[in-house]
Amino acid sequence: MRFFLLLLAAASLAGCGMRGPAAYNAAGTIDPEQFMLRSSGPEATGYRIGPADKLSVTVLQVEDLSFAEIVVDASGKLQLPLLGSVQAAGLTPAELSADLQTRLGERYLRNPQVSVSVSEAASQKVIVDGAVTKPGVYVMRGRTTLLQAVAMAEGGTQIADLKKVAVFRTVEGRRMIAVFDLAAIRRGQATDPEILGDDIVVVDTSRLNARYRDILAVLPALAYFTYL
Known part of the structure; x- marks a missing residue:
């Protein structure tokens, strides 16, 4: 063995x-x-986010929408202010950043800048x-x-x-x-x-x-x- x-x-x-x-x-x-x-x-490395991963989400100059640490729930979603339940599992950090920028830009912010990183996989x-x-x-x-x-x-x-x-x-x-x-x-x-x-x-x-x-x-x- x-x-x-x-x-x-x-x-x-x-x-x-x-x-x-x-x-x-x-x-x-x-x-x-x-x-x-x-x-x-x-x-x-193209890492794809999974349930229970800890993420850092930063929306430039919008502290209320930024999180030093937020956990992906068991269903693979993030619970975010304004946006509610957002699918995160299966996406790369870059893809999730782009998705959040699109969602915020369509309804709430002008030209939002969003950065997502994995703090703990x-x-x-x-x-x-x-x-x-x-x-x-x-x-x-x-x-x-x-x-x-x-x-x-x-x-x-x-x-x-x-x-x-x-x-x-x-x-x-x-x-x-x-x-x-x-x-x-x-x-x-x-x-x-x-x-x-x-x-x-x-x-x-x-x-x-x-x-x-x-x-x-x-x-x-x-x-x-x-x-x-």
């Missing part, structure tokens, strides 16, 4: 068409800082596997970093190689992978990257099968994401 989740993760990657190290494309390598700026947070999950004490699927509430994700699994085992922690991620429908030095992150010598919903974290890349080890072997540097 220890590597069941890892096998499941590998199976989920099988559809990407990867054929060993020859599939590596240097043009697909992204600087990690730019990657994290571009893909960090629910809004950037209720149902985001991460798989943590490999050489950790308790491999499994964990629920993330709010912003979660790599260190925090590994801590959910009660840390690496005594034989874990913490210098090689792999993160699998889907960006715009494409699979990516990067390797991070968790030991350096703990010492404050490297940035602790944000983990997003549906990421797969594997502590100690020696636990990956040969196909993925071959891909990792040709990465130009640690902490660089590359397309699979």
Whole structure:
């Protein structure tokens, strides 16, 4: 059972068409800082709002219609002044912003400016596997970093190689992978990257099968994401 989740993760990657190290494309390598700026947070990844999510809604210069925190109810709706019940679940923050702007502009305000962000996603999950004490699927509430994700699994085992922690991620429908030095992150010598919903974290890349080890072997540097 220890590597069941890892096998499941590998199976989920099988559809990407990867054929060993020859599939590596240097043009697909992204600087990690730019990657994290571009893909960090629910809004950037096309996250769709769900029931029990906590949102921040700001209507520019209209405090009575702005909320630092408002919760999507079990039916997927927001209860808002003037507008009443508004469907939120299934929309991205950008789509909900546009919908609220349209509703307010049609009846109440001239050229309203509305901003919606997800302050806490209720149902985001991460798989943590490999050489950790308790491999499994964990629920993330709010912003979660790599260190925090590994801590959910009660840390690496005594034989874990913490210098090689792999993160699998889907960006715009494409699979990516990067390797991070968790030991350096703990010492404050490297940035602790944000983990997003549906990421797969594997502590100690020696636990990956040969196909993925071959891909990792040709990465130009640690902490660089590359397309699979």
